[in-house]
Amino acid sequence: xxxxxxxxxMTYPNxxxxxxxxxxxxxxxxxxxxxxxxxxxxxxxMKLFVSALLPTSGTICVDGRPLDKSERALKxxxxxxxxxxxxxxxxxxxxxxxxxxxxxxLRYPKTAVREVIKAVNLTEKRKSRIRALSGGQRQRxxxxxxxxxxPQLLIFDEPTVGLDPEERxxxxxxxSQTAQKRLVLLSTHIIEDVQSVCDRLIVIDRGMILFTGTPxxxxxxxxxxxxxxxxxxxxxxxxxxITARVNTGNGVRCRVVADKLPDYVTPEEPTLEDAYLYLxxxxxxx
Amino acid sequence: MIKIFxxxxxxxxxxxxFFGILFVLLFYGRQVLSGTTVLGVSHTxxxxxxSFGDYLSRMLPLLWIGTLFFLTFFTSAKARRASVxxxxxxxxxxxxxxxxxxxxxxxTLLLSLVCLAExxxxxxxxxxxxxxxxxxxxxxxxxxxxxxxxxxSGWLLGRIxxxxxxxxxxxxxxxxxxxxxxxxxxxxxxxxxxxxxxVGSLDPAFSIPAPVIAAQxxxxxCGVLLLMFTGKKIHN
Numbered sequence: 001x002x003x004x005x006x007x008x009x010m011t012y013p014n015x016x017x018x019x020x021x022x023x024x025x026x027x028x029x030x031x032x033x034x035x036x037x038x039x040x041x042x043x044x045x046m047k048l049f050v051s052a053l054l055p056t057s058g059t060i061c062v063d064g065r066p067l068d069k070s071e072r073a074l075k076x077x078x079x080x081x082x083x084x085x086x087x088x089x090x091x092x093x094x095x096x097x098x099x100x101x102x103x104x105x106l107r108y109p110k111t112a113v114r115e116v117i118k119a120v121n122l123t124e125k126r127k128s129r130i131r132a133l134s135g136g137q138r139q140r141x142x143x144x145x146x147x148x149x150x151p152q153l154l155i156f157d158e159p160t161v162g163l164d165p166e167e168r169x170x171x172x173x174x175x176s177q178t179a180q181k182r183l184v185l186l187s188t189h190i191i192e193d194v195q196s197v198c199d200r201l202i203v204i205d206r207g208m209i210l211f212t213g214t215p216x217x218x219x220x221x222x223x224x225x226x227x228x229x230x231x232x233x234x235x236x237x238x239x240x241x242i243t244a245r246v247n248t249g250n251g252v253r254c255r256v257v258a259d260k261l262p263d264y265v266t267p268e269e270p271t272l273e274d275a276y277l278y279l280x281x282x283x284x285x286x
Numbered sequence: 287m288i289k290i291f292x293x294x295x296x297x298x299x300x301x302x303x304f305f306g307i308l309f310v311l312l313f314y315g316r317q318v319l320s321g322t323t324v325l326g327v328s329h330t331x332x333x334x335x336x337s338f339g340d341y342l343s344r345m346l347p348l349l350w351i352g353t354l355f356f357l358t359f360f361t362s363a364k365a366r367r368a369s370v371x372x373x374x375x376x377x378x379x380x381x382x383x384x385x386x387x388x389x390x391x392x393x394t395l396l397l398s399l400v401c402l403a404e405x406x407x408x409x410x411x412x413x414x415x416x417x418x419x420x421x422x423x424x425x426x427x428x429x430x431x432x433x434x435x436x437x438x439s440g441w442l443l444g445r446i447x448x449x450x451x452x453x454x455x456x457x458x459x460x461x462x463x464x465x466x467x468x469x470x471x472x473x474x475x476x477x478x479x480x481x482x483x484x485v486g487s488l489d490p491a492f493s494i495p496a497p498v499i500a501a502q503x504x505x506x507x508c509g510v511l512l513l514m515f516t517g518k519k520i521h522n
Contacts, residue, residue: 050374072376080374086367090297102289103375103382145371 001063001077001152001183002027003049008058010044010207018044020207022058028152031179033194033215034187035276036204042187043083045204046157049185050080074153076105079146083157083187089131093122093141096130100145116144119174121167135162143171147178154184160193172197191273203279210279215272222275227265228255236264241281243274257281287385294389298356304393307352308400311345315401318344319408328482333415335492336482338405339424343475345401346432347458352397353436354451356390361444361451387437387513394433398425420492427494428472431506432458438512469501 003026010019018041026032036042047053048060051071060067062074088096094113101109117126120140125133130141139162146154156175160168175184176197188194194201194215201218203211211218229236231245231252240262244255257278261267270278298304323332323341330336359365372382402425409415436454443450461473471477477498482490 052370052373075374076376078374080371082370082374084367085370086364087371088297088368089364090301091293095293095296099290099293100371100375102287103372103377105376142371 004061006059008055011056018207028183029181031184031198032200033198034202040205041207077152079151079154081142081146081156081159087130092127094126101148104149106149112148116147120144152182157187195272218275219270222270222278225278226257226270226274227261227267229265243277290385291388294386298393311348315404327479330489333409335424336478338421339478342428350436350458351455353394353433354440354455356393357440357444360386361448431502434509435505438509442512469497
């Protein structure tokens with residue numbers, strides 16, 4: 001599967017421009033992390049992919065065909081978990097997934113439902129009504145419905161919100177396994193979620209792409225721009241972007257990103273989070 | 287789609303609301319039958335089509351509300367949040383909408399049948415009267431156009447703004463209060479109480495003037511046309 005986005009812009013009826021002249025090529029197999037702060041345009045981009053919105057200008061092609069002419073074909077291969085979604089509280093987990101399996105036109109819905117329930121660790125809750133589930137369990141039902149039918153394109157918008165740390169690790173691994181043969185797009189603002197599993201990152205802010213490449217490339221771009229220092233007075237922070245502040249026995253240890261590190265800052269190896277924050281802070285300065 | 291229809295029926299019918307409205311309908315129906323219908327309307331028998339039509343027009347506002355309440359299961363803010371999942375599947379939106387609409391119609395039909403069954407039991411137990419076939423025309427003329435129109439218009443309004451459905455629920459009460467033209471007399475019951483008096487005979491045979499039938503047909507057609515547009519996708 002291949003998705004090509006060319007010069008796509010999206011302006012909402014209220015005048016807010018969510019995406020500005022985006023051009024991107026995505027192809028399977030890949031697990032792509034879409035990073036960006038809140039309001040960056042990630043969810044809008046996801047909605048364009050699933051035809052929930054129409055772009056104001058530009059084209060989106062799926063396997064060479066314009067999306068508006070291949071919407072049904074795309075949806076037959078799509079698993080989508082939006083950031084904000086509702087479930088039918090009156091149904092049980094199994095019934096809801098069976099409902100979605102029927103809508104997806106699956107040939108063997110019972111088997112498919114059983115498999116995804118197992119994949120998201122909801123076997124014990126399969127007969128529980130959805131209204132009786134916790135937030136994290138509801139999120140898992142959302143992930144399960146996206147996985148139904150083994151779709152070729154999976155789009156997850158903030159999938160790990162509400163999950164406990166153990167579950168988050170479980171799902172990261174699940175997404176990684178799933179992406180071995182498919183195109184998986186993972187939108188998040190949690191760096192940890194993409195750090196270990198994504199082979200490609202797209203950083204987006206204010207509707208524009210700031211970076212596209214591998215996590216290693218992003219980390220390299222911040223090399224020499226990350227450091228630490230022990231804070232003695234507030235003036236030391238001037239011109240620096242503080243990314244972490246830790247109280248130690250010797251004082252407050254600050255981790256910073258900056259274009260040029262002052263002499264009192266000891267350079268450190270950047271992490272993906274440092275690199276991401278450096279990229280965003282650079283964008284703000286520009 | 288049969289499975290979706292059955293799941294939607296389960297959602298609509300196996301809940302507190304349905305049993306609540308069922309109870310209210312039965313209670314109100316009993317009050318109308320034993321308080322008003324038992325006396326007969328416009329010098330006709332209690333089991334005449336005129337008296338029965340009057341009973342139905344009194345039950346219509348509750349059935350209208352019940353129908354619109356069923357639609358809130360598909361158009362409420364909560365339902366819209368679920369629709370982001372169901373919109374991302376390959377099923378034809380129109381077929382899906384029709385399956386849901388059929389479930390809402392089934393709920394409406396069930397409520398209507400309960401009203402009719404209550405009347406049948408009342409006529410049987412009070413008067414030993416069982417010729418229900420004579421009452422089919424008042425049922426079709428009074429309930430079918432109104433409730434199909436409620437489904438079609440309610441669905442459209444709910445898709446525009448969920449709260450409009452609740453505003454739409456007061457329409458039959460307004461019809462009861464407002465002086466409607468005689469062609470819409472079925473909506474406030476005046477047709478069944480006033481028209482027999484104009485026929486010029488005691489206990490006249492049931493008949494409906496052409497303009498009244500035409501008005502009901504227009505409503506029915508409008509309702510069907512609106513239902514046909516239920517699956518149309520609204521972008522951005």
